[in-house]
Each structure stands twice: as structure tokens, then as C-alpha cells.
Amino acid sequence: MSLIHESQIRAILLDIEGTTTPIDFVxxxxxxxxxxxxxxxxxxxxxxxxxxxxxxDLRAQHAVDERNGLEPPAWVNHPDEARLRSSAAYGQWLIxxxxxxxxxxxxxxxxxxxGFARGELRGDVYPDVPPAFERWRGQKKxxxxxxxxxxxxxxxxxxxxxxxxxxxxxxxxxxxQVGVKTDGESYRKIAASFSYPPHxxxxxxxxxxxxxxxxxxxxxxxxxxxxxxxxPAPDAAxxxxxxxxxxxx
Numbered sequence: 618m619s620l621i622h623e624s625q626i627r628a629i630l631l632d633i634e635g636t637t638t639p640i641d642f643v644x645x646x647x648x649x650x651x652x653x654x655x656x657x658x659x660x661x662x663x664x665x666x667x668x669x670x671x672x673x674d675l676r677a678q679h680a681v682d683e684r685n686g687l688e689p690p691a692w693v694n695h696p697d698e699a700r701l702r703s704s705a706a707y708g709q710w711l712i713x714x715x716x717x718x719x720x721x722x723x724x725x726x727x728x729x730x731x732g733f734a735r736g737e738l739r740g741d742v743y744p745d746v747p748p749a750f751e752r753w754r755g756q757k758k759x760x761x762x763x764x765x766x767x768x769x770x771x772x773x774x775x776x777x778x779x780x781x782x783x784x785x786x787x788x789x790x791x792x793x794q795v796g797v798k799t800d801g802e803s804y805r806k807i808a809a810s811f812s813y814p815p816h817x818x819x820x821x822x823x824x825x826x827x828x829x830x831x832x833x834x835x836x837x838x839x840x841x842x843x844x845x846x847x848x849p850a851p852d853a854a855x856x857x858x859x860x861x862x863x864x865x866x
Contacts, residue, residue: 620837620855621819621837621839621855622816622837623864625816625817625837626758626817626818626819626837626864627758627759627813627817627818628758628759628760628761628811628813628817628818628819629753629758629759629760629761629818629819629821629863630761630762630763630804630807630818630819630820630821630831630836631760631761631762631763631820631821631822632762632763632764632798632820632821632822632823632824632827632841633762633764633766633771633774634764634766634823635822635823635824635841635843636821636822636823636841636843637742637743637746637762638740638741638742638743638774639741639743639843640823640843642741646738646741647729647738647770648712648715650728650729650732650737650738651708651712651725651728651729652709652712654728654731654732655705655708655709655728656701656702656705658727658728658731659672659701659704659705660701662727663697663701668724668727671720671723671724671727672700672704672724674719674720674723675704675707675708675720675721675724676692676694676704677720678718678720678721679692679707689707689710690703690706690707690710691703692707708721708724708725712725717765717793717797718793719792719793719794722765722766722767722770722792722793723767723769725766725767725770726766726767726768726769726770726773727769729769729770729773730769730770730773733773733776733777738773738777739777739778739779740773740774740775740776740777740778741774741778741779742775742778742780742783743843743859743860745859745860745861746780746783746860747778747780747781747783749860749861749863750783750786750787751786752864752865752866753786753863753864754786756864758864759788759811760786760787760788761787761788761789761790761791761807761811762775762787762789762790762791763790763791763792763795763798763803763807763820764790764791764792765792765793765797765798766792767792768790768791768792768794771790771792772784772790775787789810789811791803791807795807798822798824798826798827798830799826799827799829799830800830801830801831801833801834802834803830803834804818804820804830804831804833804834804835804836805834805835808834808835808836814835815834815835815836816835816836816837818831818836818837819836819837819838819839819863820836820837820838820839821838821839821840821841821857821860821863822838822840822841823840823841823842823843825840828840839855839856839857839863840855840856840857841856841857841858841859842856842857842858843858843859844858
């Protein structure tokens with residue numbers, strides 16, 4: 618915390634994967650669940666206008682990927698069965714690529730929502746996260762989340778942790794609708810949404826590129842290096858290994 622001007626900070630902005638939540642939970646639980654359930658979900662919700670809209674958005678993204686020479690699986694738009702199978706195959710391809718494209722993240726979040734609603738998925742956070750949320754709230758800090766996963770997915774994750782519903786501590790959730798996480802403009806938009814100057818935010822992430830983007834926007838930042846995934850820190854960022862040292866009592 619030595620590089621942070623603590624007295625200036627009014628809001629804490631958190632990444633999820635590798636910061637509040639183990640990376641293995643994302644790659645060994647959430648992604649495989651979406652892969653297993655995607656086609657059946659699309660069949661169950663085929664007539665839902667919201668899902669139909671997302672499939673149209675995916676078709677547009679598929680065309681972009683083709684133009685960029687990425688060679689996604691072929692898309693057949695008619696008849697309906699072919700479109701459904703094409704959507705599912707493209708979704709599987711995006712999972713393997715860990716795509717951050719917004720329509721896919723929105724659809725994936727809805728698949729996960731169904732899993733959370735059915736009790737087939739439960740959220741996961743590191744054990745130091747709930748007491749940190751409680752401590753920061755007592756210190757009148759605003760807590761918000763910024764992840765490439767959809768807002769819906771974020772809310773479901775924090776609502777169903779072993780420590781209970783943590784969403785009551787969180788003032789706002791942000792996803793790729795606000796912009797990509799390696800673009801400084803995204804962080805400026807987040808700060809503006811609170812009507813706070815960027816330097817009053819502390820951003821915490823396990824990704825050095827995200828730390829650099831937040832700092833370029835004027836935010837203060839800490840690199841969170843959990844034991845299982847060590848990452849070199851940018852020169853201008855402090856390093857923490859858990860949340861216990863962030864505004865301790």
C-alpha cells in the first residue's frame with residue numbers, strides 16, 4: 618500500500634478472476650458448465666426474444682471474426698435448427714478462446730444464471746474477501762466490480778457465496794458494456810458514473826495490463842498476486858497477496 622495515497626480514496630474497484638475469486642473456479646467450474654449446458658439452454662429458450670436478439674448479435678460477431686481471418690466454425694442461418702446448432706458450435710469455439718465479446722458474455726451469463734437458480738452453481742470468493750467488504754463498508758468506502766463477465770454473472774456469483782449474499786456490499790457492477798478492461802477510457806467512464814475524479818478510486822486486479830490502463834486514466838491501483846498465479850507487477854503499482862492489508866482496521 619506504500620504507493621497509494623490512502624486519504625484520497627473514496628471508492629474501491631475490483632476485478633473478479635484471480636482477485637476476489639479463484640481462477641480455477643472460472644476455468645474448472647463456470648466454463649465447463651456453460652459448455653455442457655449451452656445447446657440445451659438454447660433449445661429451451663429458443664422462442665425468447667432476448668435470446669433471439671443475442672443470437673443475432675453473435676451472428677454479427679461471427680461475421681467480424683470471419684473478416685478478421687479467425688476461422689470460426691461455419692454458421693448456417695436457416696432453417697431454425699441449423700441456426701441453433703451454429704450458435705452452439707460458435708459458443709463452444711468462443712469458450713475455448715476465452716472470448717470477451719459482449720454478446721457471448723451476455724449469453725454465457727444467462728446460462729450461468731440458470732445454473733445458479735437451479736442450485737447447480739454456487740459462487741466462490743477467497744476467504745479474505747467477505748471480511749474486507751465488511752471492513753471497507755465500515756470505513757464508508759464504495760465498493761464496485763469491473764469484470765469481463767456480464768453484470769448478471771457477477772451478481773449471481775457474489776449473491777451465492779459460502780459466506781452468503783455479498784451483493785449488499787457492492788454499489789455497482791461494470792462489464793464490457795462500459796469498454797474493454799485494457800482501455801483507460803473504460804476507467805474514466807466508471808469514475809464519471811460516480812461523479813468522482815479517477816484519483817479517488819483504488820483499482821485492484823491480478824492483470825498488469827488492466828492496472829496500467831486504470832493508472833493511465835488516473836486511478837490508483839494495486840496488483841493482486843494470489844499464490845497460484847504469480848504475475849510481475851508494473852513499476853508504478855504496489856503488490857498485495859490478499860485484501861488484509863488494504864485499509865486494515
